Amino acid sequence: MRLKALTILLPLLAVWLCGFKFIQPPRKWNEADMPIEYYVGEDSPAGMTEDEAREILVDSHANWANVDCSPLRFERAGTIPNEPTFGRSDRTQVTFQGNLESGVLAAAVTHASSNVLEQNGNTFFQTTAYNIIFNSGPAWGTPEYIGSPDCFGRYSYLSTSTHEIGHGLGLGHSCDDGEPCPDPIKRNATMYWSGQRCEDDRDDPNEDDAAGINSIYGVAVDFDVVSPETSGTVGTAPMTVVVSVPDEFQIDRFLAFEWNFGDGSDLVMLDADDPALDGLEHTYTEEGQYTITLTAFGDDESCGGEFETFKRQVGAVLACSPPQPSAEFVNEGDFTVQMVNTSPLGAFGCTTEYEWILDGDESTSLSTYEPQYVFESAGTHTITLRAAGPGGENTADFEITVTRNSDVGCNASVTGRGSLGLGGLLALLGLAGLVRRRS
Ligand SMILES: [Zn+2]
Structure with a gap:
């Protein structure tokens, strides 16, 4: 028997997803250096006049001042x-x-000195300047063109300049190229890593961008979440987590906090002196990947009076049931069978491992998602598919019968490439009744 494995590897499942990020190492401006003075090159980006570009740069800077x-x-x-x-x-x-x-549409480099600044519990180097360059090549448009029938493949100058200034202020990408980004708030952030032609929906900072800028310069809140059973945030449903607000955020400027556990349960509002801020239990009963949001309400003159700020931890909790492995197969002819993995995926990240074992022989173990087997002789084989994840593991067995052509005659329902020439043997695979699930 020979084994032929396809090279489809199960992608590593990233449970920790994206949110606003700082550039690395973190850098921020000192408030004593406001206003930030900037200079503009005497040239016009393709598709716009110098005046239009300068005006939009005023607007894109104001976008961040207006958060x-x-x-x-x-x-x-x-x-x-x-x-x-x-x-x-x-x-x-x-x-x-x-x-x-x-x-590349444009890029920014943020320069800093070795001075260190603290804000909201984070440490930053003090920014001294940012240099933004727009690439030659792309054609740009003012907001009135972008999103209109006259856009003609232009890129939003307002969106891209706001994005690059965001880097200059210390923000990294909400989600980076290749990073899973299931949360629409991160995907629609101005700091999302890419932009499309004629797209104007990232022209202004959204909630995620605002939360990012406030964690660097303004009022921010953060929280801890842990499952007492696993000491992490991934486990088997039903799963209980404890959320808490760290001491550095239990301060005068906040009046109340509100928890949203992301599973449709009632919101939980706590006053600033409620002891439950130090530990509140919540149980997830169904398998799923949940986003917890903490919103803090407060009153602060520097924020113009009453304000609210929030923090989301996306994918912070993953409650999993044991995986339910299942498979089918396709007769490829020439004694070759292609396994098809039909296991339900469940919540993202709840199945992290698949393993295929032939005839109970552990040494044949394949961890590909859908392997291909090539058999050399007639007989009945057992294939075991084992699936495992945070919720546990399960196995399912399948029988595959490889039959000599002479035993069954020439069966017209056999699919796959013809193999009659091969020593009078024919792989008869994939016919109804030949596969049986046993567990
Ligand atoms: Zn960028």
């Missing part, structure tokens, strides 16, 4: 010769027609 509780202020200091470079640690500037890699 609730944001202390950010900006001032356009003037124009400079358009010499695209990322090397100006002494001057914040925006230049055009740079020679960036093709496929």
